[in-house]
Amino acid sequence: MTDKELMKLGNMLIITDDYTPYDFNNWRECVNFLIDKTYGVKRGLTLIKKDKEHLEVRCPLTGEYLTVLGSEETIEKVHIQLILQNLYRLSKY
Numbered sequence: 571m572t573d574k575e576l577m578k579l580g581n582m583l584i585i586t587d588d589y590t591p592y593d594f595n596n597w598r599e600c601v602n603f604l605i606d607k608t609y610g611v612k613r614g615l616t617l618i619k620k621d622k623e624h625l626e627v628r629c630p631l632t633g634e635y636l637t638v639l640g641s642e643e644t645i646e647k648v649h650i651q652l653i654l655q656n657l658y659r660l661s662k663y
Contacts, residue, residue, distance in 0.1 A: 581593060581594065581595060581596075581640070582594045582596070582597055582599075582600040582638060582639065582640040582644055582648070583638075583639040583640070584600060584603060584604075584636055584637065584638050584639070585636070585637045585639070586634055586635075586636055587633075587634045587635055596644075597640065597644045597647045597648050597651075600638060600640070600644075600648055601648055601651045601652070601655075604627070604636070604638075604648075604652065604657070605655065605657065607629050607631075607632065607634070607636065608629055608631060608657060609631060611631060612655075612656045612657065613656065613657065613658065613659045613660065614629060614630065614631055614657055614659070615627045615628065615629055615630075615652065615657050615658055615659065616628040616629075616630060616658070616659045617658050617659075618635065620645070620649060622642045622645070623639060623640065623641070623642065623645060624637060624638065624639060624645070625637070625638040625640075625645050625648060625649055626638070627652075630659070
């Protein structure tokens with residue numbers, strides 16, 4: 571199956587700086603992975619870019635850029651959960 575076919579099934583994919591893909595069955599597993607990446611530190615992620623099928627964040631703790639791929643609905647759910655969990659850094663601007 572291609573990445574687009576996987577996303578249609580509701581699966582999510584995270585690509586890291588070393589191009590290692592992490593595949594998740596649902597958006598909750600994806601959020602848990604992101605929480606683990608920040609070691610549970612509040613305001614541990616910087617939002618770089620968000621559009622319909624992509625969410626790009628940077629983890630200042632590890633220095634990694636993480637690209638989350640999924641459907642528009644699942645990307646929005648991940649984004650909302652990161653806000654509710656207080657994981658985004660405040661913007662300097």
